[in-house]
Amino acid sequence: MRVGSGSIVSSGSAFSHTGSPRPSRPGQLDAAIADNIVGGMDPQQLSEISHATAAALLDRVHHATDARVVERTLTIVDREGVDVVAELWSDAQPDTLPGTLWRLYMLRTWMRRQKESVTRLWRLGEPVATSASAIVGVDAAPTESDIARTADSILSGAFTGDFAVALTRAATFIEVVVLGLRVQARHSKASSTQVARLLHTGANLHATAKDLKQAAHLWRQGKLE
Structure with a gap:
């Protein structure tokens, strides 16, 4: 699934970014930290910073009373691109807080940029997973606007609500899309190579x-750091 240049595409880590120009750094990232990253730094230092920034951002937004803080946090990728955030978080392991936040940001970007494809796949997969709509909070036959709102809702829920619940919603949403891909592959008249790509x-x-x-399980145990 692909949308134009600089699109979010499926890869070995499920979501990756291609073709984007280097953005200016997000306002939420400390200037000194971002400057050090651009110049390169020791992997251990980068790992420590990635964990610290993820925890600080989550804590700050969770305790924010200004709705604009939440909005700016949700739209970091929209406004600034992903490069600086990627340098902080994209190499973090999936069982860590920065690795988890990275996946949530990429999920939101993917859902919003590929609303048409994602909507079609959800409609194909949802009848197979009949309880998914209630878990995710989206209709069985959503519109593209519904998908975009769900993308925002999942990410905002991670920052302002129960983090584990947001992760479960995200995982369930993805699982329905996966079912949709399998249905599409099963009924596709495309070449075997294209079908294999869908399954991959x-x-x-x-x-x-x-x-x-x-990550949701680790968070509930207080072990996601």
Whole structure:
């Protein structure tokens, strides 16, 4: 699934970014930290910073009373691109807080940029997973606008509500899309290569759903850091 240049595409880690120019740094990131990252730094230092910034951002937004703080946090990728955030979080393991936040941001970007494809896949997969609509909070036959709102709702819920619940919603959403991909592959008249690509995409997305479920479990145990 692809949308134009600089699109979010499925990859080995389920979501990756291609073709984007380097953005200016997000306002939520400390200037000194961002400057150090651009110049390169020791991997251990970068790992420590990635964990610290993820925890600080989550804590700050969770305790914010200004709705504009939440809005700016949700739209970091929209306004600034992903490069600086990627340098902080994209290499973090999926069972860590920065790795989990990275996947949530990429999920939101993917859902919003590929609303048409995602909507179609949800409609194909939802009848197979009949309880998913209630868990995710989206209709069985959503519109593209519904998908965009759900993308925002999942990410905002991670920052302002129960983090584990948001991760479960995200994982369930992805699982329905995976089912949709399987249905599409099963009934597709495309070449065997194209069908294999659909199934490979589904496998990558399924792995991300498992990562998010595991992160939810770790969060409930107080072990997601």
